Amino acid sequence: xxxxxxxxxxxxxxxxxxxxxxxxxxxxxxxxxxxxxxxxxxxxxxxxxxxxxxxxxxxxxxxxxxxxxxxxxxx
Amino acid sequence: xxxxxxxxxxxxxxxxxxxxxxxxxxxxxxxxxxxxxxxxxxxxxxxxxxxxxxxxxxxxxxxxxxxxxxxxxxxxxxxxxxxxxxxxxxxxxxxxxxxxxxxxxxxxxxxxxxxxxxxxxxxxxxxxxxxxxxxxxxxxxxxxxxxxxxxxxxxxxxxxxxxxxxxxxxxxxxxxxxxxxxxxxxxxxxxxxxxxxxxxxxxxxxxxxxxxxxxxxxxxxxxxxxxxxxxxxxxxxxxxxxxxxxxxxxxxxxxxxxxxxxxxxxxxxxxxxxxxxxxxxxxxxxxxxxxxxxxxxxxxxxxxxxxxxxxxxxxxxxxxxxxxxxxxxxxxxxxxxxxxxxxxxxxxxxxxxxxxxxxxxxxxxxxxxxxxxxxxxxxxxxxxxxxxxxxxxxxxxxxxxxxxxxxxxxxxxxxxxxxxxxxxxxxxxxxxxxxxxxxxxxxxxxxxxxxxxxxxxxxxxxx
Numbered sequence: 027x028x029x030x031x032x033x034x035x036x037x038x039x040x041x042x043x044x045x046x047x048x049x050x051x052x053x054x055x056x057x058x059x060x061x062x063x064x065x066x067x068x069x070x071x072x073x074x075x076x077x078x079x080x081x082x083x084x085x086x087x088x089x090x091x092x093x094x095x096x097x098x099x100x101x
Numbered sequence: 102x103x104x105x106x107x108x109x110x111x112x113x114x115x116x117x118x119x120x121x122x123x124x125x126x127x128x129x130x131x132x133x134x135x136x137x138x139x140x141x142x143x144x145x146x147x148x149x150x151x152x153x154x155x156x157x158x159x160x161x162x163x164x165x166x167x168x169x170x171x172x173x174x175x176x177x178x179x180x181x182x183x184x185x186x187x188x189x190x191x192x193x194x195x196x197x198x199x200x201x202x203x204x205x206x207x208x209x210x211x212x213x214x215x216x217x218x219x220x221x222x223x224x225x226x227x228x229x230x231x232x233x234x235x236x237x238x239x240x241x242x243x244x245x246x247x248x249x250x251x252x253x254x255x256x257x258x259x260x261x262x263x264x265x266x267x268x269x270x271x272x273x274x275x276x277x278x279x280x281x282x283x284x285x286x287x288x289x290x291x292x293x294x295x296x297x298x299x300x301x302x303x304x305x306x307x308x309x310x311x312x313x314x315x316x317x318x319x320x321x322x323x324x325x326x327x328x329x330x331x332x333x334x335x336x337x338x339x340x341x342x343x344x345x346x347x348x349x350x351x352x353x354x355x356x357x358x359x360x361x362x363x364x365x366x367x368x369x370x371x372x373x374x375x376x377x378x379x380x381x382x383x384x385x386x387x388x389x390x391x392x393x394x395x396x397x398x399x400x401x402x403x404x405x406x407x408x409x410x411x412x413x414x415x416x417x418x419x420x421x422x423x424x425x426x427x428x429x430x431x432x433x434x435x436x437x438x439x440x441x442x443x444x445x446x447x448x449x450x451x452x453x454x455x456x457x458x459x460x461x462x463x464x465x466x467x468x469x470x471x472x473x474x475x476x477x478x479x480x481x482x483x484x485x486x487x488x489x490x491x492x493x494x495x496x497x498x499x500x501x502x503x504x505x506x507x508x509x510x511x512x513x514x515x516x517x518x519x520x521x522x523x524x525x526x527x528x529x530x531x532x533x534x535x536x537x538x539x540x541x542x543x544x545x546x547x548x549x550x551x552x553x554x555x556x557x558x559x560x561x562x563x564x
Contacts (some may be wrong), residue, residue, distance in 0.1 A: 027175075028173055028176075029175055029457045030154050030174055030175055032415075032416065032419075033156070033415070033446045034414070034415060034416035034444040034445070034446055034455070035416075036446075036497070037497045037498045038453060038497055038498070041311065047530070053448060053451060053453075053494065054448075054450075054451030054452055054453065055452075055453070055477070056495050056496075056497055057448040057451065057452065057453035057495075057497045058168070059160065059161055059164075060161070060446075061161065061166065061167050061171070062154055062157055062161070062167060062171060062172045062173070063167065063171035063172070063173065063423035065170075083504075084179065085175055086175060086511075087175035087176050088175070088176055088177050088178055089176045089178070089179060
């Protein structure tokens with residue numbers, strides 16, 4: 027699945043690194059490194075991370091997610 | 102027909118061509134459809150493949166974590182466009198409203214968006230640039246090649262240029278335990294963008310991480326072996342460095358050559374436009390049907406005395422694309438000005454460096470909070486007594502506070518907003534290298550949050 031993080035918005039709260047550690051990693055104290063193409067098996071984790079981001083900096087592809095319910099918003 | 106009828110007809114059946122199919126082009130295309138444009142949309146790009154994200158190329162990709170072809174940008178929506186990829190545009194004819202492609206095809210338009218961006222500045226000697234082991238980093242092919250060279254375990258990497266990209270690459274070499282030499286003409290890394298004070302901190306950081314940092318030197322020659330592989334670099338002080346990989350990180354060249362003769366105000370400095378992203382022609386007149394967004398745009402910013410500023414920033418590309426798209430399908434009275442305060446980030450040596458505002462638009466700088474020795478601080482930049490920029494090292498949460506100071510033309514130096522007041526809060530000259538021309542002009546206040554509400558009002562200067 028394709029994602030992008032708006033790092034100009036990211037403030038390093040690290041919620042994503044906690045919820046989807048395979049896709050998001052903290053580098054040092056507050057710098058975020060992420061996988062822009064995480065494995066589809068991580069979709070639910072990644073959606074949860076996107077929903078939990080306090081500054082809503084994570085954009086998930088809206089096209090490939092069309093037929094997948096957005097569980098993240100209810101979790 | 103009234104102009105409202107004309108606009109409605111254009112939104113329904115018009116033809117929009119976007120030249121430059123990267124971040125700004127893609128975001129503009131999505132915004133055009135969001136705005137209700139149902140006409141034909143053509144995306145022209147010189148690279149083959151879908152639009153991809155570039156910042157990860159000098160970070161996640163070079164560490165070997167993410168493959169170079171794994172940064173394709175997510176889509177916010179379907180853009181229902183015709184994609185003409187793998188062929189660059191070679192000309193723009195504003196008499197007949199056509200974009201000419203390098204393969205001879207001509208693509209007609211009613212309105213065009215130019216978002217052709219920047220390419221890497223190559224090493225200045227062609228035969229030396231062609232040596233095996235000499236790289237630039239701009240496209241995913243570049244990043245893939247360099248990643249492979251790093252994975253092969255070079256004896257040493259030479260990075261030429263200690264701007265943000267060069268510094269990030271040096272950081273990754275150290276992370277991968279590869280010996281690295283960084284050569285920089287200025288007295289310290291990042292000096293051109295952030296000034297001497299931050300430059301010294303960046304230099305300390307590089308040396309503490311084992312970088313062989315050489316400042317105030319110029320690389321004069323790249324030498325290859327009999328097989329045509331880069332082996333040694335010569336410096337202007339007579340010294341040499343033996344290395345297997347050289348990364349040329351000397352900034353970018355704006356892709357405007359194809360506009361020569363088009364009549365637009367386009368040159369090496371970019372394409373001049375108004376805050377509504379409408380291109381200026383050579384006479385300085387606003388065009389009605391030509392729009393610009395992203396790294397190639399040179400846009401006036403009222404906060405910085407209406408100076409024309411071009412920014413190679415991710416967020417700027419996204420925001421300009423949205424403003425340009427809105428204005429392409431809106432009447433004069435409904436147009437938005439692009440009034441964002443610039444934001445930039447870089448990740449290097451485990452530190453999150455971010456800036457807000459325009460640090461080069463300054464005469465003084467001061468550390469306002471935190472501790473420089475801990476690499477956790479904020480420095481504010483001022484020009485003639487008002488705050489114009491701020492840079493944070495591992496303190497990004499505070500940048501929004503400084504953005505508000507910039508937008509309200511707050512007096513410089515600003516007070517420390519937290520209890521972690523630095524020992525020394527005395528402003529020092531920002532000391533940018535070379536002559537910096539700062540024209541006198543108006544000071545303004547920006548209000549409003551959403552792009553549609555952003556407006557400027559003029560205020561008195563503080564001194």
